Amino acid sequence: MAVDxxxxxxxxxxxxxxxxxxxxxxxVWAPLGVPxxxxxxxxxxxxxxxLKDEQPPFDTExxxxxxxxxxxxxxVIPGDVRQEQIGAAHLHLNTRDFFEDFNVxxxxxxxxxxxxxxxxxxxxxxxxxxxxxxxxxxxxxxEHYGPEVARRLKDAGVHALVxxxx
Amino acid sequence: MPVLARLIEEAGIATVIVTMMPDTAEKxxxxxxxxxxxxxxxxxxxxxDRAMQRAVAEAAVRVLGEATAPETRVDxxxxxxxxxxxxYRDWQPSEPSPIVGYNLERGRAGNA
Numbered sequence: 001m002a003v004d005x006x007x008x009x010x011x012x013x014x015x016x017x018x019x020x021x022x023x024x025x026x027x028v029w030a031p032l033g034v035p036x037x038x039x040x041x042x043x044x045x046x047x048x049x050x051l052k053d054e055q056p057p058f059d060t061e062x063x064x065x066x067x068x069x070x071x072x073x074x075x076v077i078p079g080d081v082r083q084e085q086i087g088a089a090h091l092h093l094n095t096r097d098f099f100e101d102f103n104v105x106x107x108x109x110x111x112x113x114x115x116x117x118x119x120x121x122x123x124x125x126x127x128x129x130x131x132x133x134x135x136x137x138x139x140x141x142x143e144h145y146g147p148e149v150a151r152r153l154k155d156a157g158v159h160a161l162v163x164x165x166x
Numbered sequence: 167m168p169v170l171a172r173l174i175e176e177a178g179i180a181t182v183i184v185t186m187m188p189d190t191a192e193k194x195x196x197x198x199x200x201x202x203x204x205x206x207x208x209x210x211x212x213x214x215d216r217a218m219q220r221a222v223a224e225a226a227v228r229v230l231g232e233a234t235a236p237e238t239r240v241d242x243x244x245x246x247x248x249x250x251x252x253x254y255r256d257w258q259p260s261e262p263s264p265i266v267g268y269n270l271e272r273g274r275a276g277n278a
Contacts, residue, residue, distance in 0.1 A: 028175040094207065111223050114220075132167060146169065150177035
């Protein structure tokens with residue numbers, strides 16, 4: 001059964017999303033290149049997670065001052081992060097469950113289990129956290145932070161990225 | 167986030183997006199989409215529900231391993247164990263986000 005993309009969306013937003021025209025003329029495709037059982041896999045979330053004792057939170061103060069802006073930066077989350085290290089800054093979501101179990105947004109435990117079972121090659125050392133509310137053009141992601149993360153993934157020999165919008 | 171998926175796929179790294187809005191992801195003509203019937207903030211499921219989180223992760227891995235062409239979409243049929251009304255309320259922040267307040271202000275100004 002097809003997922004209802006608007007089931008939990010406020011009704012006033014639905015029309016805009018449904019009316020969104022195609023955003024690209026051509027599809028994108030990169031083959032995995034290795035059997036998935038040998039692939040190195042990294043995860044990415046847009047839940048606004050960060051390491052609360054080591055990294056600055058996403059800049060919600062600036063967003064409050066300028067509601068059309070969203071912090072475009074990202075945080076690197078290590079694969080062995082512990083729950084008590086996790087902070088969250090996201091003004092568009094209830095972040096309570098991220099403090100309860102951040103795996104709801106960044107499923108490091110589940111992918112670690114798949115590594116143990118031999119279903120994937122390995123879980124990468126680095127994972128990536130963005131805050132999903134962005135300026136309409138997404139220019140900083142397109143021009144700066146997206147290419148930067150792509151380079152990091154390549155340098156780390158990662159074969160695949162699992163993105164999970166919050 | 168579909169913008170990042172495209173960029174990274176174009177850089178030669180295979181991607182799969184796990185999303186509660188697969189119809190929107192399709193509009194970006196992505197390589198691989200896994201649709202999940204979950205409220206926002208919970209792409210992999212309920213807190214501490216290891217079986218649910220693993221089922222979603224397994225689906226993403228399966229799509230990575232088996233998809234042979236772009237615009238592959240697989241939707242998961244997993245029941246969210248909270249009624250819709252409660253789930254709708256629970257995912258939202260306690261305070262309206264700044265853009266919601268901003269739009270309300272503009273609406274008021276427009277109606278003044």
